[in-house]
Amino acid sequence: MAKKKTLFECQACGFQSPRWMGKCTSCDQWETMVELTADQIKFLKETSGSNASGAFASKAKPITQIEEDNITRFTSGSGELDLVLGGGIVPGSLTLIGGSPGVGKSTLLLKIAGNLSRNAKKVLYVSGEESAGQIKLRANRLEANHENLYLLPEINLTSVLSEIGNQNYELIVIDSIQTLYSEETPSAPGSVTQVRTITFELMRIAKSLHIPIFIIGHITKDGSIAGPRVLEHMVDTVLYFEGDTNSELRLLRGFKNRFGATNEVGIFEMNKEGLNDAKTMAGKFFDKEKLQSGSALTVIMEGSRPIIVEVQALVSESYGHPKRSSTGFDNNRLGMLLALLEKKLDLPLGTYDVFINISGGIKIHEPSADLAIIAAILSSYRDRELSAETLFLGEVSLTGEIREVSGLSQRLKEIETQGFKKAVIPNKPLEKTNVKCFIADEVSKVVEWM
Numbered sequence: 008m009a010k011k012k013t014l015f016e017c018q019a020c021g022f023q024s025p026r027w028m029g030k031c032t033s034c035d036q037w038e039t040m041v042e043l044t045a046d047q048i049k050f051l052k053e054t055s056g057s058n059a060s061g062a063f064a065s066k067a068k069p070i071t072q073i074e075e076d077n078i079t080r081f082t083s084g085s086g087e088l089d090l091v092l093g094g095g096i097v098p099g100s101l102t103l104i105g106g107s108p109g110v111g112k113s114t115l116l117l118k119i120a121g122n123l124s125r126n127a128k129k130v131l132y133v134s135g136e137e138s139a140g141q142i143k144l145r146a147n148r149l150e151a152n153h154e155n156l157y158l159l160p161e162i163n164l165t166s167v168l169s170e171i172g173n174q175n176y177e178l179i180v181i182d183s184i185q186t187l188y189s190e191e192t193p194s195a196p197g198s199v200t201q202v203r204t205i206t207f208e209l210m211r212i213a214k215s216l217h218i219p220i221f222i223i224g225h226i227t228k229d230g231s232i233a234g235p236r237v238l239e240h241m242v243d244t245v246l247y248f249e250g251d252t253n254s255e256l257r258l259l260r261g262f263k264n265r266f267g268a269t270n271e272v273g274i275f276e277m278n279k280e281g282l283n284d285a286k287t288m289a290g291k292f293f294d295k296e297k298l299q300s301g302s303a304l305t306v307i308m309e310g311s312r313p314i315i316v317e318v319q320a321l322v323s324e325s326y327g328h329p330k331r332s333s334t335g336f337d338n339n340r341l342g343m344l345l346a347l348l349e350k351k352l353d354l355p356l357g358t359y360d361v362f363i364n365i366s367g368g369i370k371i372h373e374p375s376a377d378l379a380i381i382a383a384i385l386s387s388y389r390d391r392e393l394s395a396e397t398l399f400l401g402e403v404s405l406t407g408e409i410r411e412v413s414g415l416s417q418r419l420k421e422i423e424t425q426g427f428k429k430a431v432i433p434n435k436p437l438e439k440t441n442v443k444c445f446i447a448d449e450v451s452k453v454v455e456w457m
Contacts, residue, residue, distance in 0.1 A: 015040040021199045047194055073125060078266060084122025087275055087284045090310070091259050093267015096178070099217040100266065101210050103184075103239065104259075105224045106248025111257050111275065112223045113137075114145065116180045118281050119221075128177040129155050131170065135186030137161040145226040149281040162196065164189040164205055165424050168212070176218060181209065183223040184238070184434040206241050236260025239263065249375070254368050257282060258292060271310035292367035293317035296395075301387030304398045304427075305379035306418040307371055313421035314396070315413070316367040318376060320383035325360045335365030336380065343405060344380055349406040351450055356389065377403035378431065381450060397429040398422055399453075407450045409433040419444075 015024050018041055022033035030037050047393040080095030089095045092102070106112050120130045134142055139158045146152050157174070161167055171179065181187065184205060188196035192204045199428050206222075213220045222242065225428050245263040259273035274285040285291065293304055293315055301320045306313050318336075333341045341363055348354045363380060365371055378401035386393050400418060411434045412418070419440045422430055431445045431453060447453050 087273030091273040101242045102244040103242040110248040115282045124153035124155035130177045130178045132180045179220045181222045300392045303379040303383040318379045318383045319364045320387045321362040322387040330360040333363035373404040401433040
């Protein structure tokens, strides 16, 4: 008898192995290897063989003879979403949006669908999780009821593709990719094989018919998109929602974008009318009327926009092993700054608990807030309130040197616009400003200034 062939597939990344492994060697996840059935193995062989034999050999051309693609965008009706997408929606693009449950993924895309259908664009909203009546209730609240918006509560990919072929849709929303299934794929909905096959079909539809498609993806408990990692590689744009679901503010951050920059962030407000663009950032992440000891202000760059945020620190005597904890700031960098203060300023922080929080639920990913972190720690340690008119800008090195930050002129303009009068910065600004600048190139000078 012929030996039975076995094949195991990782449900986290799609890696395949002839033997079972407790830990996937590709993504380092435990207990994710699942044995494929004989039908699934046969399907994989047929699909891989047909792709290999049916492909036509393409001839290489010199890059000087290649014509550029003219990308024509159209607005989504949301300035914040257009900013993250790089200026608008690109026809034929495949966009993946992820985020925790209840953060506003379906609300945002239904709002966008309503905006486009109001402008005489035919939009198809495919829902595999909610009935048409449930979506209708949300559409009433979002004011998205328009004749050009079509609802399709369906999880069968064949039915979805048939509906797309019957109408000339100009935008398609899939909610969500994990609920769709293909009858041709012998696997359960949401599995690696199903997600990979369905994403490929949607990509083919988007590119051949030049229809932009938005896909909603579930996330795992560690915050990544559920399903194989190849899902993020196949799509053109990957967007993630950030922010506390208990807060009104939501941040939409781009992690991959083939048609624009990946460092842009869209900021939205959740209210009774749904998820709307935040009209102004002033005062969203700070309140200078309520600043106390342990609070310092700084300016961070989120993409092309400067945002003033409040850094809060709490330093208290430790009873046992000292704790270091931070919310919205890198905990390893916090440990480095505390070690620097002990080394350079002889502060006995080794016997104190230190807690850091960035107000508003925003996360700081750049080192320009180092100086504000140190100022907040010193303010809490000495129980001395800082001036509400002063902001701190600068990256702190391991030697105690304060280094310059990028976009200093743009940050100072935002400081001046919001009515602040003073700033502690590492170098003299190149452009004239009405903000009084205090130059501090070492941490010890900041202590003297305080």
